[in-house]
Amino acid sequence: MRVTIIGGGILGTAHALEAVQRGHRVTHLERELEARGATVRNFGLVWVSGRAEHELAAALRSRELWEQIGARIPGVGFRPAGSLTLLRTPREIAVAEQVAARADAEARGFEVVDPDRIRALNPALRGKYLAGLHCSRDGAVESRQAMPAIRAHLEATGRYEFLPGTEARSVDGTAVRDDRGGRHDGDLVLVCPGAAHGGLTREIAGELPVRRVRLQMMQTDPLDEPLTTAIADGDSFRYYPGFAGSALDALRDDEPQDPVAAAGRMQLLCVQRLHGGLTIGDTHEYDEPFAFDLDSAPYDYLVALVEEFLGRPLPAVRRRWAGVYSQCVDPAQLVSRTEASDGVMVITGPGGRGMTLGPAIAEQTADLINL
Numbered sequence: 001m002r003v004t005i006i007g008g009g010i011l012g013t014a015h016a017l018e019a020v021q022r023g024h025r026v027t028h029l030e031r032e033l034e035a036r037g038a039t040v041r042n043f044g045l046v047w048v049s050g051r052a053e054h055e056l057a058a059a060l061r062s063r064e065l066w067e068q069i070g071a072r073i074p075g076v077g078f079r080p081a082g083s084l085t086l087l088r089t090p091r092e093i094a095v096a097e098q099v100a101a102r103a104d105a106e107a108r109g110f111e112v113v114d115p116d117r118i119r120a121l122n123p124a125l126r127g128k129y130l131a132g133l134h135c136s137r138d139g140a141v142e143s144r145q146a147m148p149a150i151r152a153h154l155e156a157t158g159r160y161e162f163l164p165g166t167e168a169r170s171v172d173g174t175a176v177r178d179d180r181g182g183r184h185d186g187d188l189v190l191v192c193p194g195a196a197h198g199g200l201t202r203e204i205a206g207e208l209p210v211r212r213v214r215l216q217m218m219q220t221d222p223l224d225e226p227l228t229t230a231i232a233d234g235d236s237f238r239y240y241p242g243f244a245g246s247a248l249d250a251l252r253d254d255e256p257q258d259p260v261a262a263a264g265r266m267q268l269l270c271v272q273r274l275h276g277g278l279t280i281g282d283t284h285e286y287d288e289p290f291a292f293d294l295d296s297a298p299y300d301y302l303v304a305l306v307e308e309f310l311g312r313p314l315p316a317v318r319r320r321w322a323g324v325y326s327q328c329v330d331p332a333q334l335v336s337r338t339e340a341s342d343g344v345m346v347i348t349g350p351g352g353r354g355m356t357l358g359p360a361i362a363e364q365t366a367d368l369i370n371l
């Protein structure tokens with residue numbers, strides 16, 4: 001089959017990989033010269049730990065797929081580094097103990113660990129914390145280099161063409177017209193527009209059951225030592241459905257977040273890039289219109305928190321940015337898949353887990369439509 005894919009983020013790219021692997025030819029349109037949406041603005045975390053029960057199998061499958069993709073395409077930078085959620089209060093420890101006692105704890109690689117074990121797992125963590133939740137199944141990829149690396153691999157098959165700087169403007173049957181006057185005929189069109197819910201997406205699929213979320217992020221100069229695992233703080237328990245339970249309810253009731261963290265709906269996630277710098281975030285803004293500028297208070301808060309965990313000053317913060325992802329409003333769905341017309345499907349809304357789940361979502365789509 002000839003498959004036309006619109007959108008060069010992880011969803012479009014993972015669907016292209018899946019289609020080519022299944023023997024099809026792919027024409028891939030991206031309106032920017034390089035993917036510019038959530039995919040290149042994220043942490044690159046392949047985050048199994050906090051997934052809800054109904055998402056866990058897909059998250060584990062996706063991690064397995066990322067591992068295979070990483071072995072075939074070293075440029076994606078997959079590493080099975082695991083994560084440590086650092087806990088600062090007895091209530092946070094109670095949440096960790098509750099999830100570590102559940103039946104699925106082994107599948108997630110959960111273990112509650114003391115400060116000595118934390119330092120053995122990640123010697124850079126010489127600061128203050130009471131305990132940690134280790135998740136050995138979490139991993140990371142290098143988001144900014146992964147898309148070009150996957151595309152180079154696909155181009156080598158001779159059955160893949162990437163058209164950067166080419167915006168899809170209309171879909172007529174399964175023919176796609178772009179803003180350069182090109183027409184792309186095929187048997188199937190997969191539209192993966194990310195948070196671009198208007199324009200072409202609205203025209204062909206109407207209002208989708210999705211909303212947008214904006215996050216603030218930063219990156220430091222290289223740290224002069226390895227941060228061997230990703231790290232998170234106990235506030236992350238509040239944002240991931242996998243931690244729901246009576247202990248989390250008690251934490252919410254008895255321990256309000258720090259006012260800056262509460263105002264910015266914040267959690268700490270931090271991962272070391274291959275070049276040594278730390279990617280640190282994040283905030284959550286749910287109400288549009290979003291701010292177009294960056295708020296400094298969350299950055300100061302996060303720097304102080306990472307310094308507390310590392311027990312040393314952070315390297316200089318060199319970059320700050322915001323990103324917007326599309327999130328399906330039905331928590332039971334991993335993603336929103338809408339059949340816009342015969343042979344035309346719009347796929348978006350993986351929320352804050354699209355990098356984690358991209359390969360599994362593409363595999364599921366392919367199985368669903370017998371690709």
Ligand SMILES: Cc1cc2nc3c(=O)[nH]c(=O)nc-3n(C[C@H](O)[C@H](O)[C@H](O)COP(=O)(O)OP(=O)(O)OC[C@H]3O[C@@H](n4cnc5c(N)ncnc54)[C@H](O)[C@@H]3O)c2cc1C
Binds near residue numbers: 007036324325
């Ligand atoms: C700050 C931040 C941190 C995150 N951290 C993580 C994380 O660590 N782990 C995780 O699992 N998830 C994370 N996420 C979520 C994840 O990044 C997203 O779910 C995922 O990247 C969405 O991928 P996508 O391909 O759907 O969208 P995008 O990456 O936004 O890609 C869509 C692409 O489509 C293009 N496009 C749109 N319309 C057209 C058109 N008409 N013609 C041609 N091209 C078009 C756009 O230019 C864009 O490049 C994070 C998100 C953000 C914003």
